[in-house]
Amino acid sequence: MNWFQKEIRLEARRRGFHIITNEVVNQLPEIKKIKKGILNIFIKHSSASLTINENVSPDVRSDMEKHFNKMIPENISYYDHNSEGPDDIPAHIKASVLGSSISIPITNGDLNLGTWQGIYLCEHRNNGGIRKLVATIFGEE
Amino acid sequence: MNWFQKEIRLEARRRGFHIITNEVVNQLPEIKKIKKGILNIFIKHSSASLTINENVSPDVRSDMEKHFNKMIPENISYYDHNSEGPDDIPAHIKASVLGSSISIPITNGDLNLGTWQGIYLCEHRNNGGIRKLVATIFGEE
């Protein structure tokens, strides 16, 4: 049994959905050591989130941004939590709908993702800044 | 410590929410060996998802399908990603709202689900075809 844990800092990105698979995997060479295991990635923020989705078409990411902005709009009259601007409370709600961690199986030294799957950072703030992740790898060598 | 990992193929199902608890558990006799542990199930697709919900009434599953189709409709004018038909981008968005993996505690050789909980395959495409899962079981014997 092997445990590995690392904090990863992601550069500030604009609001929207961003593929970060390579940026994350390149910082986790320990995945190669695991025969059967799990990679858990956790985001240490409540206004950004992580998800897994299609890894080729940029219009999947832009359509997701547009539709999340429709499902969870800014400036609804019943919102009270607007202290940091109109993107404040929608960012928190989106973060809980999408979730703060993902778990991906590791098989024979690689992430066992489907062909069309990648890891997304979902940045819900207009100026979210640097985002910190905790990657935890555990499994059988 | 015991690690077990297996790919499970689910037969093609129609669009909607489907209980797969028995189909999955019957293929994972190793659950019986674990005293304290976790079953993680990951779906290797970006237009279908996994969730846990009510395991008796079929109208929970049909109401969920109807309401997800209302929250994330087809044919919205701002969608760009329609190359595979009107169910294409809504399927991706639903997949991220519901999520691509579930983790269930294992206690004394059984899944420690609540009385009314079952595992759902959420098929978001009209013709999604066979769906592949990766089941990872880990824990103390």
Next chain:
Amino acid sequence: MNWFQKEIRLEARRRGFHIITNEVVNQLPEIKKIKKGILNIFIKHSSASLTINENVSPDVRSDMEKHFNKMIPENISYYDHNSEGPDDIPAHIKASVLGSSISIPITNGDLNLGTWQGIYLCEHRNNGGIRKLVATIFGEE
């Protein structure tokens, strides 16, 4: 490698979003023993859920309750599953949107949450009663 598993009973709470971080952590002194690991918390119900979000402002929780009631309203004409009242099927749908488990990294004996993150119980029923969680802690001492 260390495995610990415990059932936690949460007192009945009113419908809405509630911070339970201290109540949960106080019942899990074993977290202190883990150098690198994971805490998984699973809720054994299909009409309540768990999420991670902002841990200071009560208006984040009340805005989330208001907005989830708008995204997933009561008394929609196409709902069939109303046997236990108008909050019945919306509670199930909300539970799947938010999810039935959370995984949080443990680092040097503490939950590795961000400064502004806490654990939420999301109670979707008007009278949900006592809620049972299963906490599973695993990692390297």
